[in-house]
Amino acid sequence: MPERRYRLIVFDWDGTLIDSASTIVECIQAASRDLGLPVPTQARASHVIGLGLQDALRFAVPELPADQTPAFVARYRAHFLAREDQMRLFVGIEAVLEALRARGHRLAIATGKSRRGLERALDASRLRDHFAASRCADETRPKPHPAMLNELMTELGVDAHAALMVGDTSHDLEMARDAQVDSVAVSYGAHPESVLRALAPLACVGSVDALHGWLTQNA
Numbered sequence: 001m002p003e004r005r006y007r008l009i010v011f012d013w014d015g016t017l018i019d020s021a022s023t024i025v026e027c028i029q030a031a032s033r034d035l036g037l038p039v040p041t042q043a044r045a046s047h048v049i050g051l052g053l054q055d056a057l058r059f060a061v062p063e064l065p066a067d068q069t070p071a072f073v074a075r076y077r078a079h080f081l082a083r084e085d086q087m088r089l090f091v092g093i094e095a096v097l098e099a100l101r102a103r104g105h106r107l108a109i110a111t112g113k114s115r116r117g118l119e120r121a122l123d124a125s126r127l128r129d130h131f132a133a134s135r136c137a138d139e140t141r142p143k144p145h146p147a148m149l150n151e152l153m154t155e156l157g158v159d160a161h162a163a164l165m166v167g168d169t170s171h172d173l174e175m176a177r178d179a180q181v182d183s184v185a186v187s188y189g190a191h192p193e194s195v196l197r198a199l200a201p202l203a204c205v206g207s208v209d210a211l212h213g214w215l216t217q218n219a
């Protein structure tokens with residue numbers, strides 16, 4: 001078996017493994033319309049993907065009154081659930097995960113999703129068996145705080161130098177930086193390449209095939 005540089009590889013979910021970024025944006029915009037609030041731009045709504053709920057709403061919908069937050073969340077979830085079955089894994093992602101496991105890497109998830117949402121997604125995608133552990137935004141400090149990575153490393157007994165974070169947002173890369181973990185950015189998700197490169201990941205790749213190649217050569 002080839003020598004592994006990273007014992008643990010942690011993946012973001014939305015926009016990294018599954019093609020959901022545009023759907024999340026549409027649902028934020030639709031919920032805003034439902035409540036008669038200013039509709040955020042695509043760029044503004046995309047920026048919050050991966051954040052915890054309160055941080056996301058504060059940025060994407062700053063006009064939202066606090067007492068309307070439950071109503072906004074309910075409308076967002078209704079729109080998301082109506083579209084959930086239409087979302088698919090990025091082509092080639094399952095092969096990437098299978099190859100990493102075959103080489104002896106342990107895999108985990110760090111996501112801005114709720115635990116309930118991640119459990120549904122794992123069941124629908126049939127990817128559950130690939131991951132040794134996961135952390136969600138509603139059970140610890142959300143991104144970009146490093147808690148998710150720190151807790152995953154502690155749970156799986158891996159030091160920071162032997163862990164790698166793969167994500168599509170600046171929040172993923174900031175979390176990795178603050179946990180002293182190396183990172184790889186994928187530019188096919190929510191945040192633009194220029195934003196990702198500004199945080200100095202080891203690599204910024206534009207496709208699943210390129211991610212597969214980089215991980216094969218460097219992980």
